[in-house]
Amino acid sequence: MNVQQALQHAQQTLNPISGNAHYAARRLLGHILNQDATWLHLHPDAELAPEQHLAFQDALTRLQDGYPLAYILGEWGFYQWDFVVNEHVLVPRPETEVLVEQAVQWAQIHYPAGHFVDIGTGSGIIAVSVGLLLPQASVLALDVSPTTLAVATLNAERLKANNVQFQQSDLLAEIPPQPFDMILANLPYIDSxxxxxxxxxxxxxxxxxxxxxxxxxxIERLLKQSVDYIQAGSTIWLEIGIEQGRAVQNLAQSIFPHAQVDILHDLTNRDRVAKIVIQETPS
Ligand SMILES: C[S@@+](CC[C@H](N)C(=O)[O-])C[C@H]1O[C@@H](n2cnc3c(N)ncnc32)[C@H](O)[C@@H]1O
Structure with a gap:
C-alpha cells in the first residue's frame, strides 16, 4: 500500500465517524510515517513498510471504535498551541476557546497583571493559554488528579508558560482563602x-x-467555596453544558446576590459559559 492508497482507504473508513475524515486521515498517516502533510502530498507513491501498514490498520480500527485521534497522536491543538494529551486528560474541545477568549479580553482591560486560578486544569489548556496570552499575570492551576497535573505541568514547560504554577487540590479545598481576580473552571458537567x-x-x-x-x-461546590476567594471586581468564568444556562445562572445568583451573572454563547449560539462579575466583597 502506498501513501495515496492509504489516505484514500483511511478517508473512506473514517468518513462515517469523523466530521473531517480528510484531516484525520492525513494527521494519522503523518503520525505513523513521522512525516508532515507536505511530505505526504509530495510522495503519493511512497510505499508503507509492513510494520507501518500494520500500525496504520490498527489505529484505524481503534478510531472506528471511538478511540480519540488525539490520544493516538499524543497531542491536540487548542487556541494557537499544540498540547500534549494522553488518556489521563480530557481531549481539548474547541468550545473551551470561548471561555479563554472572553476571560482574556476581560482581563486585558481590568487586570492584565492579575492573580488567577484555573480549577480542574486537565491538560492545562485554560491555565497555559491564559498565562501565555497575559504574560504579566500569575495563574494557579489545580486538579484533583496527580496524573493529570503531570500532563498540565509538561505542557506549561513545553510552551514556556512560566507564570503558571500547579497544585493538587480538591477544587479550592487545599488553597488558603485569598482574593483571585479571576476564577476559571471547566469542571465535569455531564449528568452521571x-x-x-x-x-x-x-x-x-x-x-x-x-x-x-x-x-x-x-459547579455548585465550587461556587459555594468561591465566596472565600473573591473581592469586588473579581470574575468567575465557568464552562457549562448547553442545557445548564438557567440552572447555573439561578445558582450563581443565589450564592452571589449582588453579582452580575450572564450566560455567554458558543459559535453555534448555545449556552456555554457562565460569567459572574462580583460587585462587592462578600461580608
Ligand atoms: C472537563 S475536564 C476539563 C479539563 C481542562 N480544563 C479542559 O478544559 O480541557 C475537568 C477536570 O476537572 C478535574 N476534576 C474533577 N474533579 C475535581 C475536583 N474535585 N477538584 C479538582 N479538579 C477536579 C478532572 O481531573 C479534569 O481534569
Whole structure:
C-alpha cells in the first residue's frame, strides 16, 4: 500500500465517524510515517513498510471504535498551541476557546497583571493559554488528579508558560482563602446517568466528565467555596453544558446576590459559559 492508497482507504473508513475524515486521515498517516502533510502530498507513491501498514490498520480500527485521534497522536491543538494529551486528560474541545477568549479580553482591560486560578486544569489548556496570552499575570492551576497535573505541568514547560504554577487540590479545598481576580473552571458537567449512554465515556476519564446528578455537583461546590476567594471586581468564568444556562445562572445568583451573572454563547449560539462579575466583597 502506498501513501495515496492509504489516505484514500483511511478517508473512506473514517468518513462515517469523523466530521473531517480528510484531516484525520492525513494527521494519522503523518503520525505513523513521522512525516508532515507536505511530505505526504509530495510522495503519493511512497510505499508503507509492513510494520507501518500494520500500525496504520490498527489505529484505524481503534478510531472506528471511538478511540480519540488525539490520544493516538499524543497531542491536540487548542487556541494557537499544540498540547500534549494522553488518556489521563480530557481531549481539548474547541468550545473551551470561548471561555479563554472572553476571560482574556476581560482581563486585558481590568487586570492584565492579575492573580488567577484555573480549577480542574486537565491538560492545562485554560491555565497555559491564559498565562501565555497575559504574560504579566500569575495563574494557579489545580486538579484533583496527580496524573493529570503531570500532563498540565509538561505542557506549561513545553510552551514556556512560566507564570503558571500547579497544585493538587480538591477544587479550592487545599488553597488558603485569598482574593483571585479571576476564577476559571471547566469542571465535569455531564449528568452521571446521561454519561453512561455517551460514547465519550468509553475512553476519556470519568473524573473529567461526571458532574453527578444534573451535572451540577462540582459547579455548585465550587461556587459555594468561591465566596472565600473573591473581592469586588473579581470574575468567575465557568464552562457549562448547553442545557445548564438557567440552572447555573439561578445558582450563581443565589450564592452571589449582588453579582452580575450572564450566560455567554458558543459559535453555534448555545449556552456555554457562565460569567459572574462580583460587585462587592462578600461580608
Ligand atoms: C472537563 S475536564 C476539563 C479539563 C481542562 N480544563 C479542559 O478544559 O480541557 C475537568 C477536570 O476537572 C478535574 N476534576 C474533577 N474533579 C475535581 C475536583 N474535585 N477538584 C479538582 N479538579 C477536579 C478532572 O481531573 C479534569 O481534569
Amino acid at each position: 446517568d446521561e454519561l453512561q449512554t455517551l460514547a465519550v465515556s468509553h475512553y476519556e476519564p470519568a473524573l473529567a466528565l461526571d458532574g453527578g446528578p444534573a451535572g451540577m455537583i462540582l
